[in-house]
Amino acid sequence: MTGLALLIPIALGMGLFGLAAFFWALRTGQFEDMDGAAARILIDEEGDSLP
């Protein structure tokens, strides 16, 4: 049973961490521009050195 006392808080803590991260993302506008975020990764950095 000591295992449970350790594992349940860990499981809950990880879940809460995920929830907190989600709320942070909501609040900082990470969901404002879903299409743009998907496309932005394809933009080449300006002035990058030639291969």
Add this chain to the structure above:
Amino acid sequence: MSAAPQIAPAQERTVLVVPGMHCAGCMAKVERGLAELPGVSAARVNLTARQVSVAHDAGVTTPMLVDALGAIGFPAQPRVEELAPPPAAVKPLLAPLGVAGFAAMNVMLLSVSIWSGADGSTRDLFHWLSAAIGVPAIAYAGRVFFASAWGALKHGRTNMDVPISIGVTLATVLSLYETVTGGAEAWFDGTLMLLLFLLAGRALDAAMRDKARAGVDALLRQAAPGALVVGRDGSVEWLAAPQLVVGMVMRVAAGERLAADGEIVSGQTRLDNSLLTGESAPVAAAVGSAVHAGTLNLDGAIDVRVTAAGQGTTLAEIAKLMDASGQARSKYVRIADRASRLYAPAVHTLAALSFAGWMLIGHAGLHHSLVIAIAVLIITCPCALGLAVPVAQVVACGALMKRGIMVKDGSALERLAGVDRVLLDKTGTLTMGRPVPDPAVLDALPANAAAVALALASHSRHPLSRALVEALAARGVVAAELAEVAEEPGQGLRARWHGKAVALRRPGEAAGMATVLDIAGEPAWLIPFADRLRPQADAALAELAALGIEASILSGDNAAAVAEVARQTGLTAQASADPADKREAIARLQAAGRKVLMAGDGLNDGPALAAADASIAPGTASDVGRQAADLVFLGDSLDALPRSVRAARRTMAVVRQNFALAIGYNVLAVPLAMAGKVTPLIAAAAMSLSSLIVIANSLRLVRAAR
């Protein structure tokens, strides 16, 4: 929208709408192009809203930014503030969805251990933990439903949220009681899962509406946003439309739309009123003529003294008519609400009956009877029913959007599916609404003459020149090299080509729209322009007929012009209809029991679009037209009409199947619940399974728009 944090408050921020952006390359070009301007410190694109937010010094003006974007190939418009999008519908649902998801997963984890045999103090501990997670989560995530149910009950009505709220509240209270008294079962898991599924359905519905609205808003914000205003001292300043005041003089170049009503004080031109009246032939205007907002200036630059701006324009009159027209639409009750009107009383009766039955006949005691009644409530909670409509509509709207048809909300699809009559506006809807050069003449042009014509036309912003450029470029013509190009407003363009004088000019006294191509030493070419039927108009009308939808033309244009199009399409027509006539024509058909689809584009179609059971407008329509219409289609082809009707009918077929599946599940599960045979495990599994089946069935609509 997105407040970019890196923008310093001391600077000015301008939001421009750039409808042409749709990929990473566009984003990079726009951001870099703007950032290179002197005085601009940052530019950040929001691709979803098709906007770019620019931080710049006070010395940089909006037209400078617009010109810079135009130079790199992206037409842009300043954002019209009144048309700034309303707050997103999905955003307030995301946080409850996250909380419900987190809580449901953790409580389910604890429940699985209880089902697999945990008992005694371990079970009590797990129940307490579930309660600690579940009760706050239910209170938070359930607010959406509680608020809506309370709003309905206050007005003596009931909706889908009433049984949900009652079921959720009762289940939570009883689970708490079980936990406190150390009982064997608690229902936090089932309750949270129920909330999770229902919130997911709501969020999908809201996300769809947001997405479609973002697309439509991007188009809306292209409306004539302002004008160059000439001051007393001759200085010229650009002002946004809301800042225009009666008495100002605005300078309107050829090819621009008027931003306000007024009277011409200098210059003469021809005006295209088609957006306002549906009348397709250009009207000559000179000093003293009254002109209206939304009119396109075709030929020469004019100065116009503003006589009415903003809400005082002809536009406002039409807006008043539109306000009075939305009656039929606001009376429409969505299918999900219709279903819940029958469903909610049935569920409550069943739960009450099982409680009374077990109390009186089964002698089961208060506690046991209550448990069974709650099991009935939980298992009948319209989980699959709540998903049945939104998921199907979201999938269908996504499919339509890929085909360039934007649906403003789910109820539009429901209304569109029932349509059996279509009225089509002529100018701009059945036809392209813009001059197109005669293809027969273009075919006959020798290659070098075509190259010269393209080169000349590309130097002008005149609507005919632009139509010529578009048509010739589409034929693969490459522009010739010209020297000494000069444009004389209202007259045409002159240049030298291999030493020969060439010109693209206004024809002498030829009737109708045309342009003349002169090449020294060769006979002149007359290129006539006309408004033509949209591509595939005949095929689209034939398809509509095959769908059992009778079509006719309802136009504000004169009888002769309408008769010509009626002859080409074989439709019956009503000509010279003003906005009120159009609205009456629709009311007559509705009174006769027909469900009317209105397809129109102009300001004059606004009231009719608002009055019809469903309405569709092309993307090139006036802002009023796009705002009033349920669906907006991009691209030229009229094919969008039968396509969207077919998709709407398929969607409704799937919605009905989904209802059948959800009700079928209840028919199986309710007797078990009433007999007291349902454990929380079975309830949770059955609920998820029925929801998954409904989602899977809806996904078949991915190909609905073919």
